[in-house]
Amino acid sequence: MYAQLIKTARSGITPRDEMTDQEREFQDRIDRNEKIEPKDWMPDDYRATLIRQIGQHAHSEVVGQLPEGNWITRAPTLERKAILLAKVQDEAGHGLYLYSAAETLGESRDELVRLLHEGRMKYSSIFNYPTLNWADIGAVGWLVDGAAIVNQVALQRTSYGPYSRAMVRICKEESFHARQGYHAIMQMAFGTPAQKQMAQDALNRLWFPAMMMFGPHDSDSTHSEQSMAWKIKVKSNDELRQQFVDQTIPQIEYLGLDLPEPGIKWNEERGHYDFSDPDWDEFMDVIRGNGPCNVDRLAARQKAWDDGEWVRDGLMAHAKKKAAKLAAE
Amino acid sequence: MDPLFQFLLRLGDNTLVLGHRVSEWCGHSPVLEEDIALANTALDMIGQTQLWLGLAGEVEGKGRSADDLAFLRDAWDFRNVLLVELPNGDFGQTMMRQFLFDAWNVTMLGKLMKSSDQRVADIAEKASKEAAYHVERSGDTVVGLGDGTPESHARMQAALDYLWPYVGEMFASDEVDAAMVKAGIAPDPSSLRDEYDALVTRVLTEATLTKPDSKYAHKGGRTGYMHTEHLGHLLTSMQWLQRAYPGAKW
Ligand SMILES: [Fe+2]
Ligand SMILES: [Fe+2]
Ligand SMILES: [Fe+2]
Numbered sequence: 001m002y003a004q005l006i007k008t009a010r011s012g013i014t015p016r017d018e019m020t021d022q023e024r025e026f027q028d029r030i031d032r033n034e035k036i037e038p039k040d041w042m043p044d045d046y047r048a049t050l051i052r053q054i055g056q057h058a059h060s061e062v063v064g065q066l067p068e069g070n071w072i073t074r075a076p077t078l079e080r081k082a083i084l085l086a087k088v089q090d091e092a093g094h095g096l097y098l099y100s101a102a103e104t105l106g107e108s109r110d111e112l113v114r115l116l117h118e119g120r121m122k123y124s125s126i127f128n129y130p131t132l133n134w135a136d137i138g139a140v141g142w143l144v145d146g147a148a149i150v151n152q153v154a155l156q157r158t159s160y161g162p163y164s165r166a167m168v169r170i171c172k173e174e175s176f177h178a179r180q181g182y183h184a185i186m187q188m189a190f191g192t193p194a195q196k197q198m199a200q201d202a203l204n205r206l207w208f209p210a211m212m213m214f215g216p217h218d219s220d221s222t223h224s225e226q227s228m229a230w231k232i233k234v235k236s237n238d239e240l241r242q243q244f245v246d247q248t249i250p251q252i253e254y255l256g257l258d259l260p261e262p263g264i265k266w267n268e269e270r271g272h273y274d275f276s277d278p279d280w281d282e283f284m285d286v287i288r289g290n291g292p293c294n295v296d297r298l299a300a301r302q303k304a305w306d307d308g309e310w311v312r313d314g315l316m317a318h319a320k321k322k323a324a325k326l327a328a329e
Numbered sequence: 330m331d332p333l334f335q336f337l338l339r340l341g342d343n344t345l346v347l348g349h350r351v352s353e354w355c356g357h358s359p360v361l362e363e364d365i366a367l368a369n370t371a372l373d374m375i376g377q378t379q380l381w382l383g384l385a386g387e388v389e390g391k392g393r394s395a396d397d398l399a400f401l402r403d404a405w406d407f408r409n410v411l412l413v414e415l416p417n418g419d420f421g422q423t424m425m426r427q428f429l430f431d432a433w434n435v436t437m438l439g440k441l442m443k444s445s446d447q448r449v450a451d452i453a454e455k456a457s458k459e460a461a462y463h464v465e466r467s468g469d470t471v472v473g474l475g476d477g478t479p480e481s482h483a484r485m486q487a488a489l490d491y492l493w494p495y496v497g498e499m500f501a502s503d504e505v506d507a508a509m510v511k512a513g514i515a516p517d518p519s520s521l522r523d524e525y526d527a528l529v530t531r532v533l534t535e536a537t538l539t540k541p542d543s544k545y546a547h548k549g550g551r552t553g554y555m556h557t558e559h560l561g562h563l564l565t566s567m568q569w570l571q572r573a574y575p576g577a578k579w
Binding site: 062063065066068069072073074075076077078079080081082085086088089092093095096099109134184187188191192194195300303304305307308309310311312313314315316317318319321 | 345349352353356357358359361362364365368375376378379395399419421470472473474476480481482484570571576578
């Protein structure tokens with residue numbers, strides 16, 4: 001997801017009889033579905049895990065501007081350009097709310113950004129894939145925002161209050177993005193042969209990377225258990241992936257596009273679609289920094305930050321001068 | 330060519346080209362708040378473009394839509410001032426360009442709200458609310474960076490020196506403007522200069538920046554006689570899909 005492979009800051013789950021009284025009380029609150037608020041006591045590992053997850057989610061929103069920004073100047077109509085600009089603006093806004101949510105845990109935005117630039121924090125693997133034709137922009141809204149929603153709707157029930165509330169707000173906008181993305185793809189799937197080809201190409205290329213957004217199989221996801229117990233994570237990777245596949249296949253069929261891989265088949269017995277695994281070695285490569293765009297994405301963010309230093313310094317210096325002037329009056 | 334059509338192209342092309350330039354910043358700005366603000370500015374510019382070019386197409390009466398005008402004209406048919414097609418440069422140059430344009434736009438739109446052509450007045454009314462916000466924001470940024478650190482001051486002064494020769498074109502008058510004045514549709518651009526100078530001088534003074542002495546003005550954009558070399562490259566990316574796949578609906 002936008003937060004993948006989040007290492008829980010504790011290995012394994014702490015049995016109830018090994019918890020301190022404070023920890024037990026905390027766990028009881030979570031089990032009663034109470035929200036944890038910034039001023040409440042929380043285990044250090046809970047705090048650390050949340051900072052990683054929220055921070056990674058925030059970074060994903062911010063880095064996610066780049067593959068879409070890649071097409072803003074080439075958007076084919078004024079309407080499409082306006083829609084894309086509005087979407088990218090929303091994504092930056094999501095980044096802002098999420099950094100604020102992380103700040104309530106005592107971690108500053110500057111520190112998180114520094115960790116990102118040093119390669120010590122990640123963002124979603126999906127944004128390390130390129131956007132190569134205009135249909136990719138539709139496909140990103142439809143599949144990437146679509147996958148994000150599946151995860152984030154579940155996260156509205158997450159135990160940490162500020163994160164949960166940020167998800168409620170963000171989900172509304174993500175649903176709008178997904179609908180607009182689907183509409184853009186529809187226009188192309190029902191358009192000229194060349195447009196249909198672009199739509200098919202985008203679907204084929206982005207399908208497996210979208211599958212990867214949900215992270216590895218539950219059986220290979222070593223850190224999930226404690227996060228589930230703390231309700232930092234609410235549904236398992238495999239559950240969410242299945243939900244996404246089930247909702248997306250009928251949409252592909254409606255578009256009249258070919259299914260992106262031969263393993264997709266309705267399974268009457270399970271009442272779900274079967275589908276093939278993405279290449280998990282490729283996934284790990286992308287996570288380790290060897291995806292098609294990792295180097296470029298990070299370099300672009302680093303350059304924006306470095307080039308912007310004089311601006312941030314200048315505005316800060318001005319604000320100080322102004323405050324000093326006010327104080328002197 | 331119908332002067333009203335020409336006049337509307339000038340307005341619509343200004344916002345189209347500037348909106349395009351600003352949108353190039355997406356994801357690359359100095360701080361997240363600026364990413365949001367720049368996207369928002371570009372979005373407003375594109376929105377104004379849809380209105381101006383939409384009306385231009387209507388006035389022309391040949392069935393051309395705003396999209397047809399934006400994506401299917403070549404450089405010589407563009408009527409934007411040269412200022413807006415200049416490259417972004419650094420963030421300071423982008424914001425200085427924005428301020429110099431916003432100050433003109435807000436002044437012009439204020440007058441167009443009283444246009445004898447109701448369609449023009451309606452668009453101006455809507456756009457002027459956005460323009461008022463833009464000029465406040467770009468003006469604040471010019472002040473903040475002009476009166477910031479020695480480096481930010483030097484960069485903003487350099488941006489102003491580079492851009493200043495492109496300001497004069499916004500106030501040049503020709504027969505199109507004369508026809509607009511005669512019909513009560515729009516003021517003579519030269520009549521806006523004092524109000525513009527007052528606004529710009531106030532902001533530049535607060536920004537501790539020095540307005541260049543030179544009165545020299547590059548021109549050729551709003552008449553279409555001679556654009557800069559930059560416009561062709563901008564159109565190359567902007568119009569590519571429409572040109573490569575004629576007739577496709579997006
Ligand atoms: Fe988002
Ligand atoms: Fe998101
Ligand atoms: Fe989104």
